[in-house]
Amino acid sequence: MEDKDKINNHNDSAKVITRRDFFNKIGTTATGVVLLGSLGVTLDFLSPNVLLEIPKEFKIGPLENIQPDSVIDNAEHHVFIFREHPGSFYAVSSICTHLGCNTKWNPAGIEGHPEGVIACPCHGSIFDKKGNVLHGPAPRSLDRFLVRVENDKLVINTDEIVSEDKMIVKV
Numbered sequence: 001m002e003d004k005d006k007i008n009n010h011n012d013s014a015k016v017i018t019r020r021d022f023f024n025k026i027g028t029t030a031t032g033v034v035l036l037g038s039l040g041v042t043l044d045f046l047s048p049n050v051l052l053e054i055p056k057e058f059k060i061g062p063l064e065n066i067q068p069d070s071v072i073d074n075a076e077h078h079v080f081i082f083r084e085h086p087g088s089f090y091a092v093s094s095i096c097t098h099l100g101c102n103t104k105w106n107p108a109g110i111e112g113h114p115e116g117v118i119a120c121p122c123h124g125s126i127f128d129k130k131g132n133v134l135h136g137p138a139p140r141s142l143d144r145f146l147v148r149v150e151n152d153k154l155v156i157n158t159d160e161i162v163s164e165d166k167m168i169v170k171v
């Protein structure tokens with residue numbers, strides 16, 4: 001009988017966690033968390049902090065490859081490039097001036113603008129080919145970018161916004 005009690009006592013003591021054990025486990029866990037956090041910060045510090053920014057200036061061409069009365073939807077730079085006449089080029093932003101949605105070129109146009117329009121799918125704004133607002137809620141025209149010709153290519157600079165009277169480059 002006495003031996004049986006000893007065995008029971010032994011089993012009971014095996015399940016008891018002392019205060020010291022408890023705090024040791026908490027300490028070990030906390031140290032592990034801190035070490036993992038430090039490792040993450042160190043790895044983040046060592047990895048290159050490169051911001052892949054799309055260049056503001058880009059080229060399209062050669063010019064003879066851009067068909068007269070055509071539109072190029074350059075999704076990478078969010079720009080529509082128009083060639084209206086044999087040598088008349090201009091570039092308009094495809095970012096809606098309402099809340100920044102990406103607009104779409106609609107070649108079918110709308111009543112009064114059969115030549116095509118730029119339409120925003122978000123809230124219904126419509127712009128003409130030169131970026132003028134035909135239908136709100138867009139508060140202003142689309143940005144028009146500086147275009148120049150260099151070595152038989154169009155160079156479009158999305159950092160240079162120009163007025164409507166300066167948007168067209170003729171070749």
Ligand code: FES
Nearest residue numbers: 096098099120123
């Ligand atoms: S974002 Fe284009 S109409 Fe609202």
